Amino acid sequence: MTVDVTIYHNPDCGTSRNTLAMIRNAGIEPTVIEYLDTPPTRDQLARMIADAGLRVRDAIREKGTPYAELGLDNPGLTEDQLLDAMLAHPILINRPFVVTPLGTRLARPSEVVLEILPDTHRGAFAKEDGEQVLDEKGQRIV
Numbered sequence: 001m002t003v004d005v006t007i008y009h010n011p012d013c014g015t016s017r018n019t020l021a022m023i024r025n026a027g028i029e030p031t032v033i034e035y036l037d038t039p040p041t042r043d044q045l046a047r048m049i050a051d052a053g054l055r056v057r058d059a060i061r062e063k064g065t066p067y068a069e070l071g072l073d074n075p076g077l078t079e080d081q082l083l084d085a086m087l088a089h090p091i092l093i094n095r096p097f098v099v100t101p102l103g104t105r106l107a108r109p110s111e112v113v114l115e116i117l118p119d120t121h122r123g124a125f126a127k128e129d130g131e132q133v134l135d136e137k138g139q140r141i142v
Contacts, residue, residue, distance in 0.1 A: 003118060005030035008040065008048075008097040016096040018110035018127045023098070025125045025134070026117045030098075039090040042083060048097045051104035056082040059106060061094040114140055 005023055007030050010016045023030050033040075040048065049059045056079040060072060066089055067073070072082065086092045096107050103116040111133050121138030132141050 003028050004101060005117070006033060006099045007031070008033050008035040008093070008095060010034065010036060010095045013095055014128055015108055015110050019096045019098060019107040019113045022110060022113050022121075022125060022133065023117065025122055025138075026120045027122055028117070028120070035093060035095065035097075036090050039087060039093070042087055045086060045093065046083060048099060048104050051099070052097065052106050054106060055079065056086075059094050059097075060086060060092050065089065065091045067092060111140070 005028050007016075007020055007023060009020055009032050011034065020030070020032065039045075046056075049056055052059070060067065060082060062068070070085055070089070071077075072085055072092070094106055094108065098105055098107050098113050098116065100116045102118070105112050105116050107113040110127065114133075119138075121134050123134070123138055124132065124136045125134040125138075126132045135141055
């Protein structure tokens with residue numbers, strides 16, 4: 001299926017790998033951007049965050065990043081200052097962001113991506129940890 005889907009991916013992240021696998025399970029081969037090597041531009045990042053309905057602070061990753069050392073927990077920091085930090089240190093960008101014609105989401109947990117994919121899933125899908133997300137008919141298990 002030809003659907004324009006882009007995932008800002010970190011192959012070392014299980015959530016990102018699960019999200020990519022769910023996109024492929026829908027019969028879609030997305031554009032994969034390894035954002036640590038090729039970070040989005042300031043405008044792209046700001047647009048993705050806004051389109052996902054988030055504030056910049058909601059899109060910052062704390063775990064395994066220089067978040068604390070940079071003092072990013074300071075509530076007085078502006079969204080522009082937070083964006084600057086994310087661009088200077090792409091590891092601070094939470095992942096994975098997925099952009100499709102149906103919307104943009106920060107796919108945490110990974111099954112959030114299902115909200116913005118066409119209903120074209122090919123059978124059952126389980127995450128790496130074995131959690132079933134889709135049944136044998138490609139329907140979401142709730």
